[in-house]
Amino acid sequence: MPRPRILVTRRWPAAVEAVLAERFEVTLNRDDIPLGENELRQALSDYDAVLPTVSDKLPAAVFAGDIRTKMLGNFGVGFNHIDIASAKAKDITVTNTPGVLTDCTADIAMLLLLSVARRGGEGERQVRAGEWKGWCPTHMIGTKVTGKTVGVIGFGRIGRAFAQRCHFGFGMDIVFYNRSQVDPAEAARYGARQLSTVEDVLAVSDFVSLHCPGGAENRYLMNAARFAAMKPGAFLINTARGDVVDEAALIAALANGTISGVGFDVYEREPQVPEALVRMENVVLLPHLGSATEETRTAMGMKVVENVTAFFEGREVPDRVA
């Protein structure tokens, strides 16, 4: 029986590519050049499975016409870059990689919170530019983190891991908004309290951190009205998805002082980052590094291997999203 033909759309950790090559007839993207929409459409008609990631856009148009692909094994937990309704309509199984990137993503959110509050990015730029004039009592004064209130939007795995760091590491008070009700006893494990609306959370939080999925249901969850509803002097952290924030409204809110600063790892039109943000000092900008550790990226790849292997062995896939 011929081995399933599989396309890996980007370079993956070498150990994972090696396992895939042992098990399947694999095409690797050795040059790591992202595929365009036409190439992805072609891939769906040529391969039994395609293994995409967040940099691949798979809108409805990619699923038009005859399709050979039966499985999309996404490298990543977020899947808002895939039109799930179209995948379902073509009877394509879609999987993701939950769980293994929880800690590293929560760590990056913490890094961003600390960096923006304590002006880490600005300070580093000043030292590197040779502009530091020495210690003085009024130099680069930031905002204290310990003991403040943090509002978590989306209390899933990553939101909880972030809350744990904030509460037990920095003595912070945690409030959160989550679409479904979280058992108060479970919330208490993180020193957290659920509030009824996003606005309730924004009104009391010194820091707001986004941990909800991207896609239609949360598009522009943070918009001009919501920035205006934030506590004066508050900061926003985004390690979730770029489309959760209206970037134009964000730039206006930063420019007119409605909010004090932001720490961002994700953007509306990656890899483009608005020039206005790049020019502001009170923003910390990372290039989507949430899961970027050796351990986590390998674990993500191995999760895809488990899913794709289960699929072609006729077993239920462990991480089905469609």
Ligand code: DGY
């Ligand atoms: C994910 O898994 O969705 C991340 O954003 C990619 O690292």
